Amino acid sequence: MTDTSTNMRLKLPITCFILEIILIILFGVVVVYDHDTDSKLSNEHGNDSHKHADYENDFYYRYPSFQDVHVMIFIGFGFLMTFLQRYGFSSVGFNFLIAAFSLQWATLMQGFLHGLHGGKIHIGVESMINADFCTGSVLISFGAVLGKTSPVQLLVMAIFEVTLFAVNEFILLSILGTRDAGGSMTIHTFGAYFGLMVTRILYRPNLDKSKHKNCSVYHSDLFAMIGTIYLWMFWPSFNSAITEHGDPQHRTAMNTYYSLAACTLSTYGMSALTAHDGKLDMVHIQNAALAGGVAAGTAGEMMLTPFGSMIVGFLAGIISVLGYKYLSPILEEKLRIQDTCGVHNLHGMPGVLGAIVGAVTASVATKDVYGHGLEKVFPDVASGERNANYQGGIQALSLAITLGMALLGGLIVGFILKLPMFGAPPDTICFEDSIYWEVPGEEHHEEQMTAVMTEEFEKLNA
Amino acid sequence: MTDTSTNMRLKLPITCFILEIILIILFGVVVVYDHDTDSKLSNEHGNDSHKHADYENDFYYRYPSFQDVHVMIFIGFGFLMTFLQRYGFSSVGFNFLIAAFSLQWATLMQGFLHGLHGGKIHIGVESMINADFCTGSVLISFGAVLGKTSPVQLLVMAIFEVTLFAVNEFILLSILGTRDAGGSMTIHTFGAYFGLMVTRILYRPNLDKSKHKNCSVYHSDLFAMIGTIYLWMFWPSFNSAITEHGDPQHRTAMNTYYSLAACTLSTYGMSALTAHDGKLDMVHIQNAALAGGVAAGTAGEMMLTPFGSMIVGFLAGIISVLGYKYLSPILEEKLRIQDTCGVHNLHGMPGVLGAIVGAVTASVATKDVYGHGLEKVFPDVASGERNANYQGGIQALSLAITLGMALLGGLIVGFILKLPMFGAPPDTICFEDSIYWEVPGEEHHEEQMTAVMTEEFEKLNA
Amino acid sequence: MTDTSTNMRLKLPITCFILEIILIILFGVVVVYDHDTDSKLSNEHGNDSHKHADYENDFYYRYPSFQDVHVMIFIGFGFLMTFLQRYGFSSVGFNFLIAAFSLQWATLMQGFLHGLHGGKIHIGVESMINADFCTGSVLISFGAVLGKTSPVQLLVMAIFEVTLFAVNEFILLSILGTRDAGGSMTIHTFGAYFGLMVTRILYRPNLDKSKHKNCSVYHSDLFAMIGTIYLWMFWPSFNSAITEHGDPQHRTAMNTYYSLAACTLSTYGMSALTAHDGKLDMVHIQNAALAGGVAAGTAGEMMLTPFGSMIVGFLAGIISVLGYKYLSPILEEKLRIQDTCGVHNLHGMPGVLGAIVGAVTASVATKDVYGHGLEKVFPDVASGERNANYQGGIQALSLAITLGMALLGGLIVGFILKLPMFGAPPDTICFEDSIYWEVPGEEHHEEQMTAVMTEEFEKLNA
Structure with missing residues (x-):
């Protein structure tokens, strides 16, 4: 079943080892502990009159949220994609591989762009969350090409996508001062449109040869529900993980909770x-019910109110189901976009909705509503550097930039991934684990049944 | 397989949309952020000399517990019920739907009754936990009617049950000053007896027509164990989630941990x-092993000691297994109570046990044992308003009230649910997903097998 | 299928009830709440000028980590072992049983040895984590004998192993001043070599009679991945759960995160x-990818740097896969060690690696690198009682002691477990749930299929 080109015997080890050795060397050269993880810096006495108490270590503010995000990345995304009947090993297993790579690479790329202090990248729990966030974006793109790519292709995609993600994030958050704590733009919109463009370039006219495997069975749908429910439950932690301490974290989690419920x-x-x-x-249940989390990604930290959050979630659910029902078939037929998991419906459109809601909510922010908390959510508006309308405009501009970066990036990376050496599967055996995995036999009772049947046939034929 | 009455094409959308729109409007009118989630209130300066530090935000005391409770509600209850061989989609999926509705409705009902400040409901992480708690009660009742109800019936049940739950909770906690942090009475006893009465009213004399589907298969039992283990692990968080900060949260979690281990x-x-x-x-393993958590729901926050907790858990396990083995068949035959998940054994009897243990433990509380911590656990006793014996009496009275409310409520709601327009499934296709869900085919290897067989037969017949 | 000797009708209840009653009595006699869980001690006023604020209760520093560890013990270990096609009930179920017993017994054994205050064992969240840790060690040994032991044998093994674990831990941590926060030695090395020696003594020359069941099927491998991914995600919490507050917890979590990613x-x-x-x-994916967590168990809290952590993880993954591929078959053939889960490759060798890395890292610790934080990680070095080289030597010595204790303990316990009264399964029905569990039938569609087939045959034969 495996021909030479898809044999991973040398391709995958070489890719993994080279990448990991490069990562280790770069970490050795540029990465150091930050103030809250370094033994010396954390415990400085003397002229530092503001010595932090242990409970002020950022670990206690963010680690529980980090673990929730971590579960979303590895269990949530991984199991959500196990809905395919014979692609469960690859869904969970490739998700695992590219996430483990991406979080290391993201630490470096995000660090180079906005974590450098004296030539060194300082890391702690917040950088871990950011690395997981960036990884999430890669996994969204994975959803678009699921079943049609080799693990080496996916690692190559991750190298480029992480890099471009960090650049886009840098432009938005550091240069433009955009607010996007839960990543409606930076994570979801970017990941979705990047992946959609990649799958467009990798268009397979004869994919219908694997059509009978591009669907679920009863148990695979239950495994996928594990992913769905974990994503749904922990989305409040996702959106609030890197907001400011105190009320913004609290408020973001609550807004997301109600947005998801309405959705x-x-x-x-x-x-x-x-x-x-x-x-x-x-x-629909596995995917569209999550759109409320995506759509609350930008405005979740703002004074959106539970009322506003519920409206956003309600709309996101409607848009998403309509997308699965009516838009996806059109995208495939007319635009030749074969979007395996329907990431356009779960991350694409709801991400754009979230960006728009964020822009509108930002543009009406006032000192009257936010009080002294304004500086936590809109520091540039609080400092008087810009007014709320301007902030809203910046938010809208950020959406356009993200879309442009994602589409252009996906275009280029798509063509790179077409190189035959990366070992893409042939059209006839897409959505099939056995091309890349040792797959065990089936239940023994079936073997027994077959044995009984065969015996009966033999008797009859005799 | 679907006839007109069970077709959800219009019934379910109408119910969902009307309910959600009402929820959104009511949230818009009466719900506001509380002191710890509102940007302005959280960051007030000036004459407020006690400005809270970020780490004093209730979020950091309760959010990890909230997420554990959230997992219990959506994964725990949802997967626990997937033990049925062909009802996994409905178990997880309807659990998801009615929980998402109930938590919103509970926010309003609980808010009206004990969260109003100046005509507005103030919400934050504690109200989120309380909403999840109330939802848990509805899901317990769902367990009693599992497999025999349409999603519309379940939503209607949730509307009434949440309301009555909030009234009962108000009577106990706000009027009587009952202590019931983990909800042995308010959640478990109430949910169980409410559900048992509903299923009694919905008695189906011909349910044996679906008998062959009212059982598990190998894999469905493993999925159910996911639910069991999560409920078991996070029950310490459940019981301690809304106790007072500090030692009560810590003690409750520990008491529950040992109660469950002994159970x-x-x-x-x-x-x-x-x-x-x-x-x-x-x-038994899937259910009775959890009874120790239920039974520690009231006394968990008290100075029950690990020793006392273990005795309680030990007894709860025994009672629960005996219930499954001997009592459930009697209830079905003699009292016509068809309790699909055996909620009487997991939530009913252990809940009553927990209430009794709570009453006894409360009645022997002394300043000598609790020290200044008495005001955290029994504020009315600490203030001298009542003595410990009186508190114990109140606890016992609360159990009686809860039982009465649950049985009466279940009676009325049961009759409402009998209305034919809600689309209950016929006796012949209970415990079957395909009546409400698009169910995919089975594994491709079986199809192949069937194809091979058919071919062979054709050869033979020729 | 069940003969007299393996019938658990009396053996299991007697064992469970006697053990639990002994536990309850001992808890009643010697266990009390610690300062952070006791109502009186936590809320003392008066001459105690350093009254702790609620947020300084150890609960808030450690409970989220505890819950992550708890998930690893019950879901992680439990589901990791469900890879066997017909042993899922036993994997999750016996894991559940022996863990629930072990955590209670460990509370006592660890308390007797290093938690006594005035003749009483003081318990709180830290002792709960330690009890879970000790339980983890027993579950590692369970992995070595999986499929070949009765639940009574497992409980007997747990009694002895927990005791010996506590003795070894006491020698290392309390007498020698060894550092081993994540338990590369105390948990992984000890559990693995103990279990390997037990399975060596229980060697079954005719185990190949059950060979056809000692393998996975498609869905069982997916269930096992649930265990793998949870272990992988929460290992940072495991290694950091009982390190000192503040930077050590933060640093340990981060080191482990990168070690696992590289692995x-x-x-x-x-x-x-x-x-x-x-x-x-x-x-390999299910097991070796976790070796990076094991190998970071000792040095994780030290200033290992992410760079060092990644090298350690990278090596651990390589060693572990090589072990599964080449060493395990040799161990079975030459040394007669039938290691069902390959614990030697996941916990044994990576544990030894972790111990060595810890010894080396300790021996180069300097005040210059650790600053005032040195006292949190190496209190004896910080106080000048010993120098870093000496600490490194102690760490190496501790590895030798652990190996000796584990092998000797496993030898003795192995012979005890050979007593026929404990009901070990015969060689022909190892790796099979139905010997100890009521196992339900298979999917109804197969029954239907069989029915159709049978009918056809009858027609043909007529």
Whole structure:
């Protein structure tokens, strides 16, 4: 079943070892502990009159959120993609591999761009969260090409996507002063449109040869629900993980909680409404119910109010189900975009919605509503450097930049991934673990059944 | 397989959209951020000499516990019910839907009754935990009617049950000054007896027509164990989530940890003992091992000691296994209570046990044992308003009120749910996903097998 | 299928009840709340001028880590072992049982040895974490004998292993002043070599009779990945759970995070490299990718740097895959060690590696690098009681002691477990749930299929 080009015997080890050795060397040269992780810096006495108490270590503010994000990245994304009947090993396993690579590479790329202090990258729990965030963006793109790419292709995609992610994030957060704590733009919009462009370039006209495997079975849908529910539950932690300490973290988590709850109800409603016989579709439940988290990614830290959050989530669920039902088939037929997981519906459109909601919410921010907390959410507005309308404009501009970067980046990376040496699977065996994995046999009772049947046939034929 | 009455094409969307729109409007009118989530209130300067530091934000005391509770509600309850062989989509999926609705509705109902400040409901992480708690109660009732109800029936049940839950909780906690941090009474006893009464009213004399589907298969039992283990692990967080800061949270978590550990040993012992051939029964392991958490729900925050907690857990496990083995069949035959998940054994009896243990423990509380911490656990006793014996009496009275409210409420709601327009499934296709869900085919290797067989038959027949 | 000797009807209940009753009595006699869980002690006023604020309660420093460790013990270890096709109930279920017992017994054994204050064992969240740690060691040994032991044998093993674990831990941490926060030695090396010696003594020359069940099927490998991913994600919490507050916790978590990420890349590389056709092997991914966590168990809290952590993880992954591929078959053939889960490759060798790395890192510790934080990591070096080289020597000595204790302990316990009364399964039905569990039938569609087939045959035969 494996031909030479897809054999990973040398390609994958060489890629993994070279990448990891480069990472180790670069970490050795430029990465150091930050103030809260370094033994010496954390415990300085003397003229430092503001010696921090242990409970002020950033670890206690952010580590629980970090672990929730970590679960989303490895369990959430990994299991969400196990819905395919014979691609569970690859879904969880490649997710695991490219995430483990991406978080290291992201530490460096994000560090070079906005974590350098005296030529060294300082790292701690916040950089770990940011690395996981960047990884999330790569995994979104993975969803678009799921089943049609080799692990080496995915690692190559990750190298470029992480880099470009860090550049886009730097332009938005550091240069423009955009607010995007939960990453509606930087993570979701970027990851989705990057992946969509990659899968467009990698268009396979004969993919229908693997069509019978590009669907779920009963148990695979249950495994996928593990991913869905974890993403849903921990999205409040995701959106609040790197907001400012105190009320912004608290408020963001709560806004996201209500946005998701509202989204779930509109998703169920729309799923039944758009089915000809009123039956719920697992694809919608697994995906569209999460759109409320994506759409609250930018405005979640703002004074959006639970009321506003619920409206956003409600709309996100509707848009997302409609996307799965009506837009995805059109994208595939007309634009030749084969989006395996429908990331356009879960991350693309809701990400754009989130960016717009963020821009609008920012543009109406006032000192009257935010009080002294304004400096935590909109420091440039609080300092008088810009007014709220201007901030709103910047937010809108950021969306345009993100879309441009993602589409252009995906275009280039798509062509790179077409190089035959990366070992893409042939059209006939997409969505199939056995091309890259040792796959065990099936349940013994079936073997027994087959044995019984064969015996019976032999008797009959005799 | 779907007839008109169970077709959800219009019923479910209408229900979801109307409910969500009402929720959004009510949130817009009455819900505001509390002191720890509002940007302005959190960051007030000036004459407020006690400006809170960020680390004093309630978020950092309760958010990790909240997330553990959240996992119990969505993964724990959801997957615990996937033990049925062909009802996994509905178990996880309807759990998801009614939980997402209930937590929003509970925010309002609990807010109206004990969260109003100047006509507005103030919300933050504590109200989120309380909303999840109330949701848990609805999910317990769901366990009693599992497999025999439509999603619309479940949403209607949730509307009424959440409301009544909030009233009962208000009577106990606000009027009577009952202590019930982990909800042995308010959550478990209430949810169980409410659900048992509903399923009694919805009694189906011909349910045996679906009997062959009302059981597990190998993999479905493993999925259910995911639910069990998560409930078991996070129960310490559940019971301690809304106790006072500091030692009460710490103590409650620890008491629950030991109660559950002891319960697990008695469950395994009883399961082997009551089986004719000494083989363990998955139903017991999946459920009875959790009874120790339920039974520590009221007294967990008190000075129950690990010793006392272990005795309670040990007894809870024994009672629960005996219930599954001997009482459930009697309830079904004699009282016509068809309790799919055996919530009477996991939540009902252990909840009552927990309430009694709480009443006894409260009645012997002394300043000598609790020191200045008495005001955290029994504020009315510490202030001298009542003595410990009186508190114990109040606790016992609260159990009686809860039982009464649950049974009466379940009675009324059961009759409401009998209305044919809610689309209950017929007796012949209970415990079956395909009535409400698009269900995918089975593994491709089976299809292949069938194809091979068919071919062989054709050859033979020729 | 069950004969008298393996019938658990009386053996298991008697064992469970006697053990739990002994535990309860001992807890009643010697266990009390510690300063942070006791109502009176926590809330003392008066001459105690340093009254702790609520946020200084150890609960808030350690409870999130505790819960992560808890998930590793019950979900991580439990599901990791579900890879066997017909041993999922036992893997999760016996893991659950022996863990629930061990954590109680460990509280007592560890308390007797290093938690006594005035004749009483004081407990709180730190002792809960330590109890879970000790439990982890027992579960590692369980991995070596998986599929070949009765639950009573496992409980007996746990009694002895927990005791010996506590003695070894006491010698290392309390007498020698060894540093081993994440337990490369005390947990992993000890658990692995103890279990390997037990399985050596329990050697079954005719185990090949069960060979067809000693392997995975497609879905069982996916269940196992749930265990793997949870272990991987939460290992940073495991290694940092009982380090000192502040920077050590923060640093340990981060070091472990990078060690694991590097380990994952080397594992994937080695897995493809050592397969004749370049296909990845699930056994490697499920296990070897975790070796980086084991290997960072001792040095994780030290100033190992992310660079050093990644080198350690990288090597651990390579060693572990090589062990699975080449060493395990040799151990089985030549040394008669039947190591079901390959704990030698995941916990044994990486544990030894971690101990060595810890010894080396300790021996080069300087005030210059650690600053005032030296007292948090190496109190004896900071106080001038010993120099760093001496500390390094102590660390190396500790490894030797641990290996000796584990091998000797495993030898003795192995012979004890051979007593026939404990109900070990016969060689022909190892790796099979149905000997100790009521196992449900298979999917209904297969039954239907069989029914259809049978009908067809009957027609044909007529």
